[in-house]
Amino acid sequence: MTTPLAEVLDGQHAAEMRKAARALLKQPLLPAHGPSADAYRLVRRHASELREWFDRNTGWSLRVDSETARLGKIPAHLADATHPAREATRSAAPFTRRRYVLLCLALAALERGEAQIALGRLADQVVLDAADPRLAAAGIQFTLDRRDERLDLAAVVRLLLSFGVLRRVAGDEDAYVNGAGDALYDVERRVLAGLLATRRGPSMVRAATWEERLAELTAETALDSDELRFRALRRSLTRRLLDDPVLYYDELTDAELAYLTRQRGFLTARITELTGLVAEVRAEGIAMVDPDDDLTDLRMPESGTHGHVTLLLAEHLTSADGPVSTADLMSRVTDLAAEHGGFWSKSAREAGAEEELVEQAVVRLAALGLVSRTSDGVVPRPALARYAVGETVVVTPRTAGTAEVPAQRKASPR
Numbered sequence: 565m566t567t568p569l570a571e572v573l574d575g576q577h578a579a580e581m582r583k584a585a586r587a588l589l590k591q592p593l594l595p596a597h598g599p600s601a602d603a604y605r606l607v608r609r610h611a612s613e614l615r616e617w618f619d620r621n622t623g624w625s626l627r628v629d630s631e632t633a634r635l636g637k638i639p640a641h642l643a644d645a646t647h648p649a650r651e652a653t654r655s656a657a658p659f660t661r662r663r664y665v666l667l668c669l670a671l672a673a674l675e676r677g678e679a680q681i682a683l684g685r686l687a688d689q690v691v692l693d694a695a696d697p698r699l700a701a702a703g704i705q706f707t708l709d710r711r712d713e714r715l716d717l718a719a720v721v722r723l724l725l726s727f728g729v730l731r732r733v734a735g736d737e738d739a740y741v742n743g744a745g746d747a748l749y750d751v752e753r754r755v756l757a758g759l760l761a762t763r764r765g766p767s768m769v770r771a772a773t774w775e776e777r778l779a780e781l782t783a784e785t786a787l788d789s790d791e792l793r794f795r796a797l798r799r800s801l802t803r804r805l806l807d808d809p810v811l812y813y814d815e816l817t818d819a820e821l822a823y824l825t826r827q828r829g830f831l832t833a834r835i836t837e838l839t840g841l842v843a844e845v846r847a848e849g850i851a852m853v854d855p856d857d858d859l860t861d862l863r864m865p866e867s868g869t870h871g872h873v874t875l876l877l878a879e880h881l882t883s884a885d886g887p888v889s890t891a892d893l894m895s896r897v898t899d900l901a902a903e904h905g906g907f908w909s910k911s912a913r914e915a916g917a918e919e920e921l922v923e924q925a926v927v928r929l930a931a932l933g934l935v936s937r938t939s940d941g942v943v944p945r946p947a948l949a950r951y952a953v954g955e956t957v958v959v960t961p962r963t964a965g966t967a968e969v970p971a972q973r974k975a976s977p978r
Contacts (some may be wrong), residue, residue, distance in 0.1 A: 578837075583627050585617075585838050586976055588626070590859050592635040593729035595755050607633040617838060622806065623784065623799040631754035632728075634759040640804040642778040646931035647861065651719040652726040659719070665704055667720045669693050671759065674724075674751055680733065683740045683747040714741045721749075728755045779960065784940035797823040798831070805835055805852050810947045812849040847945035862931050869908040874925040876900050878951040887941035889964065893926070894918040 586592065587603035594604040607614065608628050608807045615626040618635065625636040627816040648658040649667070659667070669683055673689035674681065687708045693705040718737035724730045730749040739745030760766075762781040763948060771777045787793045801824055812820055824831070832843035832850070841852035841859070854860065865875040880896050897918040905913045912921060926942055934948040 568832070580681070581607060582781070582838060582840050584614060586840070588614070588618075588633065592637045592761070595752065596631050596633075596729055598731075604633050621799065621802045621834060623796075623803070626763065627758065629754065630678060631673055632758050634758040634761075638711040638761060638763070638782050638803070640905070641808075642782065643775065646927070652722040653719075656720070659723075660716075662704075662713075663716050663719055665699075666690065667705070667723065669706075670717070670720050670724070671756070674729070674756055680748060680750055681915065683717075683721060683735070683737065686721075687714075687740075690717065702913070708765055711741060720926040724748075727759070728752055729759065729908075734789070741773060761828060793819075794823070798827070798962065801827075801844060802831055802835065805831065805850065806839070808843075808933065809931075810849055810851045810945070812933070812945070814848070819950060847947065864926060864928065864932050866928075869912045870921065870924050870928075871905060872904065873897060873900070873912070873921045874928050874966060875951065876904070877922070877925045878929060878948060881893050881929075881935060881942065881944045882948055882952040884944050887943050889939060889941040890919075890922060890926075893942065895920045897921050950975065 584603070584606040587600075588607060591600060591603070594607060596604045609634070610625065610894060611628040615628075618624045622913050624638065626634070627634045649664070650656045650658050661905055669690045671937055672687060673686055677686075691708055694704065699705075706713060708717060718741050720808065721730065721737055729752055732753060733748040733750055735745055735747030740747055743744075763783060763909055764781060766781065769777050769780045771780045784796060785792065787796055791828060797820055801811070801820060813824075816824065819894070824911045828845070828850070832845075832852070835841055835852055836843065839852075839859070840856070841854055844851045844853050857863070864878075870969050877893060877896065880893075894917075901908065901918075911917060926937065929948070930937055930949075934945055934951075936943045936945060
């Protein structure tokens with residue numbers, strides 16, 4: 565039987581919408597040129613429908629012009645520190661406080677600058693701006709005379725290159741870091757202008773504390789009717805289902821839990837229809853699992869030594885009935901090294917490596933919603949039960965890739 569043309573066209577339209585939505589969730593800022601060009605064109609083709617869906621269901625704005633497509637993602641947890649910006653290199657080192665400050669100073673300099681800028685010139689401008697007495701009073705100083713400071717600035721530039729804010733014309737960052745040369749960049753001003761994702765401009769914020777300022781930057785309209793309150797609940801829960809690895813019921817308010825109980829089928833079906841994510845509903849919460857394992861900034865398990873150690877510690881933590889101290893986890897890694905060290909890198913087998921191995925493992929597990937960190941230690945969360953391994957299973961780097969985890973949706977740039 566021949567499929568009616570209308571059904572074929574509807575299927576193609578749905579597939580394109582899904583691909584466009586996934587592209588935005590994975591990379592909320594899509595430049596019209598470069599590696600994201602195909603995704604940008606797809607988003608622009610379906611901009612009207614995507615804009616309506618995200619506004620109704622999440623409250624996220626979608627701006628599309630001739631140069632960029634920008635989904636204004638605002639996270640459910642404003643103070644979530646489990647997904648920092650990361651250096652766009654193989655090491656993917658998380659940004660430190662110093663790098664975040666450098667990023668803000670660099671963006672301010674680029675906003676005032678010309679269409680092209682050299683890295684050395686950018687560094688000079690950052691040093692001038694860093695001389696602001698208010699920064700000095702906060703203990704922030706930059707001279708960029710030291711190699712470690714130049715490395716930090718190079719990490720900021722590589723992040724902006726990955727976002728499409730900068731395009732390299734000549735030279736490279738390593739030459740600048742080593743004092744042997746410079747680099748030249750085109751500044752993509754429309755991409756730069758789209759980086760900030762807030763509901764109001766920072767200059768309009770009058771709050772004093774950090775938490776209050778974040779809340780004011782992202783505040784929605786006053787919820788003075790039942791319709792607006794229900795809309796706010798729908799948006800908040802949908803954002804969390806899209807952006808968090810696991811939505812735990814015990815983290816919800818009474819109003820959120822009551823709404824989710826009534827509307828769970830509707831909310832998850834809408835997300836599945838648009839994105840292809842599949843709801844995994846358990847007694848403790850919901851995870852929107854990605855069958856394609858694509859909408860993620862962290863994977864579990866991961867290859868390599870750190871990925872193997874993380875998986876082994878996850879298995880160990882599944883048997884814990886309360887907080888586990890860092891010292892206990894380090895002791896466990898020492899025991900594991902004796903059994904599995906032949907598969908690990910040389911540096912991981914050195915004395916004293918346990919602390920770094922445990923820290924990286926716990927950071928990843930916390931970011932995936934599998935554990936939480938408290939003053940008493942590391943506390944297993946219900947989703948960690950996925951990694952309980954039977955006695956007959958031998959966990960080695962060859963078999964470590966068989967487990968699954970709810971994918972953490974990519975959240976940056978926010």
